[in-house]
Amino acid sequence: MTSPASDEPLVEVSNLHVRYGTTHAVRGLSFRIERGDIYGFIGPNGAGKTSTIKVLATLLRPSFGQVRVSGFDVARQPAAVRRKIGYMPDFFGVYDDLTAAEYLHFFAAAYHIPVGDRANLVRDVLALTDLTGKHDAAVDGLSRGMKQRLGLARVLLHDPDLLLLDEPASGLDPRARIEMRELLKELQSLGKTIIVSSHILHELAQFCSHIGIIEAGQMVANGSLRDIYRTLDLRRTIHIQLANPSPGLHAAIRALPHVSGVEEQPDRLVVQIREEQCAPEDLLDALHALGARIRMFQPDAMDMETAFMKLTEGKVA
Amino acid sequence: MNFPWWKRLARGARARLSFPLLTKELLETSAQRRTYILRVIYAVALYAVFVLLLPRETWTSVRQSSFELLGSGRQMFETLVILQYFGTALFMPALMCGRITQEKERDSLVLLFLTELRPWSIVLQKYLGGLVLMLSFFLLGLPLAGVAYAFGGLETGEVGRDLLGLFVTCLQLGALSLFCSAWCRSTVGSFIGTYLFGTIFYAAPPLSIILLSMGARGYSRSDAMEYCAGMFIPPAALQMSTIMGTRSGGSIDPAWPVYLLPSIASIFLFLVLARWFLVRRALVPPVNFLRPFFERLDRLMKRMNRATGGIVLWRESSNLPADEPIFWRETHRRVLGKPHYLLRLLCAVEIPTVFACLAIALMQSFSSYGRDWREYSWLLGSLGALVALFISAHAANTIVAERVGQSLEVLLTTPLSARDIVRQKERALRRLLIVVAVPLLTIVAAKAYARFDIPAPQSHDSWMSYLVCATLMICINLPLVTWLSLWISIRVRTRFHAILGAVGALALWVGLAPLTFYLTDHDTFGAAPIWRMLVLISPVSVAYLNEFSQLEQILWPITNPWPAILLNTILYASIALLIRWRLFADSESLLRR
Numbered sequence: 007m008t009s010p011a012s013d014e015p016l017v018e019v020s021n022l023h024v025r026y027g028t029t030h031a032v033r034g035l036s037f038r039i040e041r042g043d044i045y046g047f048i049g050p051n052g053a054g055k056t057s058t059i060k061v062l063a064t065l066l067r068p069s070f071g072q073v074r075v076s077g078f079d080v081a082r083q084p085a086a087v088r089r090k091i092g093y094m095p096d097f098f099g100v101y102d103d104l105t106a107a108e109y110l111h112f113f114a115a116a117y118h119i120p121v122g123d124r125a126n127l128v129r130d131v132l133a134l135t136d137l138t139g140k141h142d143a144a145v146d147g148l149s150r151g152m153k154q155r156l157g158l159a160r161v162l163l164h165d166p167d168l169l170l171l172d173e174p175a176s177g178l179d180p181r182a183r184i185e186m187r188e189l190l191k192e193l194q195s196l197g198k199t200i201i202v203s204s205h206i207l208h209e210l211a212q213f214c215s216h217i218g219i220i221e222a223g224q225m226v227a228n229g230s231l232r233d234i235y236r237t238l239d240l241r242r243t244i245h246i247q248l249a250n251p252s253p254g255l256h257a258a259i260r261a262l263p264h265v266s267g268v269e270e271q272p273d274r275l276v277v278q279i280r281e282e283q284c285a286p287e288d289l290l291d292a293l294h295a296l297g298a299r300i301r302m303f304q305p306d307a308m309d310m311e312t313a314f315m316k317l318t319e320g321k322v323a
Numbered sequence: 324m325n326f327p328w329w330k331r332l333a334r335g336a337r338a339r340l341s342f343p344l345l346t347k348e349l350l351e352t353s354a355q356r357r358t359y360i361l362r363v364i365y366a367v368a369l370y371a372v373f374v375l376l377l378p379r380e381t382w383t384s385v386r387q388s389s390f391e392l393l394g395s396g397r398q399m400f401e402t403l404v405i406l407q408y409f410g411t412a413l414f415m416p417a418l419m420c421g422r423i424t425q426e427k428e429r430d431s432l433v434l435l436f437l438t439e440l441r442p443w444s445i446v447l448q449k450y451l452g453g454l455v456l457m458l459s460f461f462l463l464g465l466p467l468a469g470v471a472y473a474f475g476g477l478e479t480g481e482v483g484r485d486l487l488g489l490f491v492t493c494l495q496l497g498a499l500s501l502f503c504s505a506w507c508r509s510t511v512g513s514f515i516g517t518y519l520f521g522t523i524f525y526a527a528p529p530l531s532i533i534l535l536s537m538g539a540r541g542y543s544r545s546d547a548m549e550y551c552a553g554m555f556i557p558p559a560a561l562q563m564s565t566i567m568g569t570r571s572g573g574s575i576d577p578a579w580p581v582y583l584l585p586s587i588a589s590i591f592l593f594l595v596l597a598r599w600f601l602v603r604r605a606l607v608p609p610v611n612f613l614r615p616f617f618e619r620l621d622r623l624m625k626r627m628n629r630a631t632g633g634i635v636l637w638r639e640s641s642n643l644p645a646d647e648p649i650f651w652r653e654t655h656r657r658v659l660g661k662p663h664y665l666l667r668l669l670c671a672v673e674i675p676t677v678f679a680c681l682a683i684a685l686m687q688s689f690s691s692y693g694r695d696w697r698e699y700s701w702l703l704g705s706l707g708a709l710v711a712l713f714i715s716a717h718a719a720n721t722i723v724a725e726r727v728g729q730s731l732e733v734l735l736t737t738p739l740s741a742r743d744i745v746r747q748k749e750r751a752l753r754r755l756l757i758v759v760a761v762p763l764l765t766i767v768a769a770k771a772y773a774r775f776d777i778p779a780p781q782s783h784d785s786w787m788s789y790l791v792c793a794t795l796m797i798c799i800n801l802p803l804v805t806w807l808s809l810w811i812s813i814r815v816r817t818r819f820h821a822i823l824g825a826v827g828a829l830a831l832w833v834g835l836a837p838l839t840f841y842l843t844d845h846d847t848f849g850a851a852p853i854w855r856m857l858v859l860i861s862p863v864s865v866a867y868l869n870e871f872s873q874l875e876q877i878l879w880p881i882t883n884p885w886p887a888i889l890l891n892t893i894l895y896a897s898i899a900l901l902i903r904w905r906l907f908a909d910s911e912s913l914l915r916r
Binding site: 063064065066085088089091092093095097098099100101102103104108111112113115116117118121124160 | 643644645646647648649651652656657728729730732733734735736737738739740915
């Protein structure tokens with residue numbers, strides 16, 4: 007079995023169909039993920055996200071279509087694919103009768119990692135997931151967030167190329183969600199390719215390089231965030247507080263090119279711009295040129311929720 | 324709005340009589356595919372067994388013409404009622420035991436408490452929901468009852484009496500199962516608890532009477548004692564009414580309904596208990612009884628070990644897994660896999676077994692009746708049944724626990740194949756098999772030794788053939804039960820279905836034994852040798868015949884037991900290996916569903 011060339015996309019899904027009896031869960035899904043990307047998989051419940059991730063994790067055979075991970079076909083070479091992936095389901099899947107270290111040693115053995123390397127490896131992944139202090143703690147006694155981080159430590163044991171994370175922040179409290187997000191950013195900096203499905207849209211927007219929006223088993227949008235916003239003609243909202251507000255200055259701002267709307271609120275102006283035509287920093291320069299003294303300049307994060315609502319209709323497969 | 328009092332009363336009555344929970348139960352039941360599957364299984368089993376038994380009633384060499392069959396409807400009807408009794412005992416607990424526990428498992432019981440439904444209303448509607456289903460099973464027997472009626476010989480009073488007995492049994496088992504359902508936290512616990520408690524409830528009075536009569540006046544028992552022995556078993560109570568009626572010159576005691584009063588009282592008692600525990604045990608957390616039990620046993624044995632100066636034969640290692648992580652976890656972290664816990668279990672079972680064997684040997688030495696070693700056989704049978712149930716339930720749980728604990732998917736994305744996972748699980752169970760085999764082999768060895776001492780009269784087999792046959796049966800049947808249960812468990816998704824499927828399949832297979840004995844009796848088909856080999860379709864038939872020195876019945880007129888032992892060994896070793904092969908062959912496709 008030869009390893010494919012590294013310039014190939016890490017994940018290549020072409021015309022994927024998944025059927026459960028009479029239910030057609032995934033209908034002709036196609037996408038590619040390059041190495042080092044963080045791909046956010048978004049869709050309403052029943053859209054086919056988990057089915058697609060399960061196909062990539064070799065847990066489900068595709069009914070039709072071709073799915074390749076690192077050049078290996080998931081249906082024909084599942085054993086080779088399993089060495090390349092780390093799968094974390096939307097539930098914990100941990101053994102309550104083991105300690106955190108035993109749990110990781112258990113999976114190190116399952117991944118056939120040499121016995122001599124395991125102790126250091128377990129220590130390293132526990133450190134990476136900030137669980138060093140829980141080395142000998144019973145899994146049963148860990149909090150929900152810690153269990154999820156332990157699950158992430160597990161998938162890192164065999165240093166996989168691709169991480170498949172199905173709803174990693176599901177059911178976590180705000181602190182645990184933030185910790186999980188920071189951890190994913192750290193993994194991104196380590197060069198891991200990650201597919202992450204989630205319902206928490208604004209969080210995905212903060213660290214995903216690419217997004218796939220799926221509904222009723224079909225891809226409705228796929229690409230970088232900027233591409234999706236451009237396709238949807240979405241506008242960036244910027245909150246501005248002026249130290250010298252005046253009706254004349256407001257009119258001049260309204261007249262600026264690429265400003266599509268200005269709403270006057272008691273303490274601020276809410277300005278909407280077309281981002282592909284005007285970046286927020288260009289607007290800032292234009293405001294200075296108009297003589298505006300800026301007390302606050304706050305661009306909103308890209309509005310994933312609007313994009314999601316605009317693209318989906320609430321259909322299920 | 325102010326309604327007149329009679330309208331308010333009517334509205335209140337209508338609301339109270341709407342039975343929303345019962346409606347939901349019936350709708351849910353009718354929407355489930357398994358309801359119809361169970362009904363078909365029940366009907367097929369009932370009709371098949373009835374048709375198989377019919378020749379026994381009709382095909383006898385002494386009858387000169389078919390007219391002599393007229394009047395034999397009574398026996399046919401009795402056969403039908405007996406079959407329905409068996410059906411009730413098998414199906415009723417399974418249908419009723421999850422009625423309340425499923426609400427607990429779905430966290431919906433507390434929501435019911437927040438509605439206008441009172442606890443009694445919940446209990447009764449749940450009870451009726453289960454009864455309706457069982458009663459619909461009884462209706463399947465109506466055409467067969469019609470056949471029996473056509474043969475004549477049935478009196479309306481007898482039909483009514485038998486049907487009432489059956490109905491009371493159904494109510495009683497239903498109430499008992501509902502009580503267990505109200506007590507237990509999980510459906511699996513309720514299912515096992517129903518059978519355990521049911522066995523104690525039905526077996527305790529007769530066993531107590533036997534012990535009392537043995538101690539007091541040899542083996543003689545008064546009528547009152549006979550009645551007390553079976554007073555909670557409706558068919559036994561009705562049988563007693565017939566015996567009493569015959570003694571007083573009639574056919575049935577005219578006061579026969581009185582004989583059912585203890586059973587009816589027990590129904591009310593179980594319903595009251597179900598109502599009592601419905602609220603009190605609604606929020607009990609799930610408890611693993613085994614771990615605290617073994618920890619307590621551990622402490623006790625450590626305390627006792629002080630007397631020996633603290634000798635440690637086995638020190639638990641803190642090793643981490645090397646190559647077989649699943650085998651490691653099963654044998655190092657699971658209660659029934661840890662070597663020192665298994666040793667404790669062995670001691671806990673083996674020591675009473677040895678004492679029981681010694682007690683039987685002593686009883687035999689002082690007995691004025693001849694020696695027939697029957698007590699060893701009953702001990703072996705009882706322990707064997709418990710071991711089979713325990714192994715079956717444990718093996719069925721071992722794989723489905725990974726599914727329920729949601730760790731199976733994670734395991735399946737590692738380089739371990741599904742076959743590897745099942746193989747390591749199966750290998751880990753072997754230690755437990757050895758532990759439970761030891762007490763069984765102890766009883767077999769004790770009986771063989773007793774038979775070596777004094778050979779069996781009028782028997783063609785020897786202590787050696789007995790020892791070899793019984794040992795082979797234990798060595799084949801225990802892995803057979805394990806592999807069968809594992810094979811069933813990889814096909815299902817819930818713990819309840821796994822245990823119900825495994826134990827049910829085992830019970831049906833074992834249940835074929837009395838049927839085949841009945842069919843292969845001399846009177847049924849004469850002495851046709853081919854029919855005699857029918858007994859081999861149940862894995863316990865040969866074990867039973869071996870216990871009672873009747874192995875020659877299988878290959879009659881060959882009286883030498885060795886060919887029958889050889890044939891049975893080859894047959895069941897092949898079946899066991901076939902199931903094992905299917906288990907591994909199917910694991911990849913069935914676990915990855």
